[in-house]
Amino acid sequence: MMMPRSSSLLGTTCVVWLAGCGSGASSSEREPQATGQTLLADDTVLVTSTTRFYTSVGIAERVEDLSASPPEIYTYDGIRFSRNTGSAVPGGWRFTGVPRGEYYLRADPINMVDILTSARHVDIGINRLGRPDAVYTNVDWFPLQLDLRNLSPWVPWTGDYQQGSSFQVVSSEVDMMGELTLFEAFPEGATSIVTNEAGLYSYLWTNIPVFQADRGDRLYVNQFSEFIAGRTSDGTLVGYSSLTRSVHLAPFDLVPSWEEPLPLPISAEFQPVNEREVALDWRLSEFARMAPEAHPRAVPRGSSFAVRPAPHGPADGWVGYAGELLWMDMPQGTASDFTTRLRFGNPYPSNWGVVGSVSTLYFSPTQLPSNPARFINLASSYTATEAIEDLTAGPVIPKVSPPRSFRIDRKPASDPQRVSSLNPMISWVPPAVGKPTAYEVKVRQYLPEYGAMLDLGSIYVPGSVRDVRLPPGKLKPGAECYVTVTAVYAPLWDVEHAPLSTRDTVPYRSAGAFSSFFTVP
Template identity: 30%
Template sequence: MSLFPRVRGLFSTAPWFLALVLSLGAVGCHDEDSKCDEPPDTCNPPPPPDAGIIVDPNVSMLLTKNDAFYARKGLEFQPRDFTAAPAELVPQDGGTPVPGVVMAPGVVRFDVPPGTYLVKSNSAQYFVVSWRSVDISTRLYGRPGRGSVFFPNPVSASLNLLGLAPDPDPNWNNYSELSFHSLDIEDSGSFSLPQELAEGQTSLMTTEARYNSDYGNVPRFDPAQGDSAWVVQTQQRDAGPEPEGGAPRAYTSLVRAAQLNPFAFNGGVFSVEATLQPAPEQTVRFDWRRDEFNALRIASTTGAPSVTGFVDVYPTLRTAQEGWFDYSVNPMLDYAPLRNSPQVPVVKELSFGNPYPMGWEPMAQFSSTYSFNVTKHDGSRTVRANESFLSTEAVSELGSTPVRPRVSLPRSFQVDGVSATTSRILETATPLVTWDAPALGSATGYVLQITRYNADINLLTNVARIYMGPDERSVRLPPGLLTSGNDYVLRLMAQHMPGVRTERGWLTLVVPSATASTSSAMLTLP
């Protein structure tokens, strides 16, 4: 999805959603009587790497990172090598960073008094914490690191596919697309065909296709490791009339699918041979109150040149207790209202195919984005920033519950005491960023993203993200993030993820959940 355009990334604008790490914390079932509902068995995970390590919380703080990979052969844990990739504590007052003492694989100790610190996980990821034990582990589906062998993107593909869905309506342009994803090796992408599928075409044999991975490279698939994949067909369908009238809009729906089990690729031609089967059809009915989201805008209320939105439906992969979510599945449904259309409620009843196991409950993501231009203080350049709202809901709840804002934007967004929406020259490379809590809903955490203007592509690119708890109202940017001669735009997100620990909520997706993000003006460091 997008910041989520795909689920893979919470903060990236590249095609993935949403990008990004999953949930933190313990892995496995909590109750002896409960059972994990997806293989492999995770009810008896090994003890965490900090088990048995005892420190005096008045003297020291422990940081743990032991990433869990939910693979076909079972849970595989990958503790971070803090010796090769050290973490640091950065005092909030900008003092000298504090190095850590490695206690065990995946565990590091910092000898510091109680207080609030910035944990520098890497050059692009910081956490503001006051806890004396912090776990920044992630939990992902598939083998670690997407494997170890990769091939340049795109790759030549040979397709021998039967069972394709023909056009259901000759009077409607039912454009078809073939996409691919794997749960064993985190990957997703689409096939480029030498020509579009013809009307009534139900099979395809070609050696002139190409596979384009969303990740920028294509991993090796090894049947000996149990690697499998899915190939799915989507078609455009008539979404019916829009609230503002005019021609009906199309939406994209999954119609056919085949599981490739096992699947092999080790360079050369990406060969896919399968018979696609009709995907069991489901219906989603939603009442999306776009007018209520629109009423919460702040910085984008004057002259927003672009208003966009989308609804995507995905399957969720999870155990009964832990709520697994996988980020490499292509959407089963994709609907987008007309750009710059009136912000009025949208009520739709749309269908999609769901070929996945019954336990994979569909979720829907609703995104509203209000773009606006920010100009450098001297008028020499302009770039697009935005405010956005993202709501993630269970499809099963949408029939009876309208999609309304759960959290509004952070208020009184300032940089060194000046409104963040004022373009200007910064006086320091370590400015103090402050804000007030949202007026609507409760924020369970905040994320400040620092982006830098890249003149070569005329876009904002990520520098770092700082994750903070619900009680934080300020953060001083640590030394080294802002460099002289560059222009920056800051993006502040409020998260509403009820029912999870703060540190888990930073890096996970829960259902239901919501985010609300606003942007600063262009800030220049001379």
């Protein structure tokens, strides 16, 4: 179970937007002093971690202590890798003896996140929603006592593509997004719900935070209703879920606990919300035609469309996760174009933006080398997220395609193979469509004891790079793995200097190619 996030967050905090910090210098004016670039020797790298908290009154920054999970650097001299553990310095972690040129920064040793960079200063902080002094618990579920009135007529769940009515909960004061779940059925058409058989689930790794009424901590409770978007070319009905009603609860106190928790009472009258309509011209046939570029034997598995709020922005292009306003899943294997008009409600403040996302999954059932009678689904995807008006301004088509000439140790990655070492070379050439600003290389290992894939972490790579050698720790002897290389167009993603905080920015488009299984000696 995840321990409270606040226990490992140390350092000072200042608000740098609206409220200001120090003299109010711009980010460009603060850069030399903040990074210490002029104080670094030629062979020195400084790694810092600055968490940015997005709130209704601005953005607060906090410099974090890296000692609990210190970063590492790996350099390759053409023959072997060398590991550099660095040492703590005030405000960060310093490495000496790092030659000029590219190196691998293991920003997150626990989750094996690596950055290929040549920068002398890298900030590996992240962005979060909510106030910086919030306390997060190890509780991800909490019982509720509900008295909900003036709902949209209730629709029971009838299938994967007709999901009926549901609830989401979102806070703008603390980092909380989750689901309000009912443990009993309610009749079709019901407009009120009174029950003790309900619970609050957190979707986030931070779990459920402590709520403080005197700090103004509140929740939006949003009702989603089912609508019909149309039919596919073979007549299959396509439904979608859309936000129709909402209530913004008054500030309340809550200290989540696993020890005999008393249900949190929620008594509220829901209200209709302002609605918006978007026209969607989704050229699914073009996404389906791209499947062989992901893998010669790949087929499209499923496609989805979503509309999401962008809390407090998107400031600096960053989009945090605060649930959905609408989502729609197409029936598996749909490869025909789909045109429709969709409506969704939005209860959030006018300074919250709205983004749209599309995704298509490609997969290939692949023989397991150690057990040819067993087939495992290997996969990659196309994803795009941008302002909703930009995404739907014209036909939705692929604007970046998977990398080409994808190879492992100079052999086609789509061929099953045994690599020569624990550090094979992964190479590619740019895609036929789009101009990537970055690439993501991700390795996954099959775990026979669980019948599942284990994510071995990503390598984030600048868009000018055409190959990487897997650094130490990615592969284990005897493992059965596959690798994906994803071309990314994200002009605001600063891979080399701020790889984690700028990754989830808009516009963002990506398309991945995936290998067949390879075995490790």
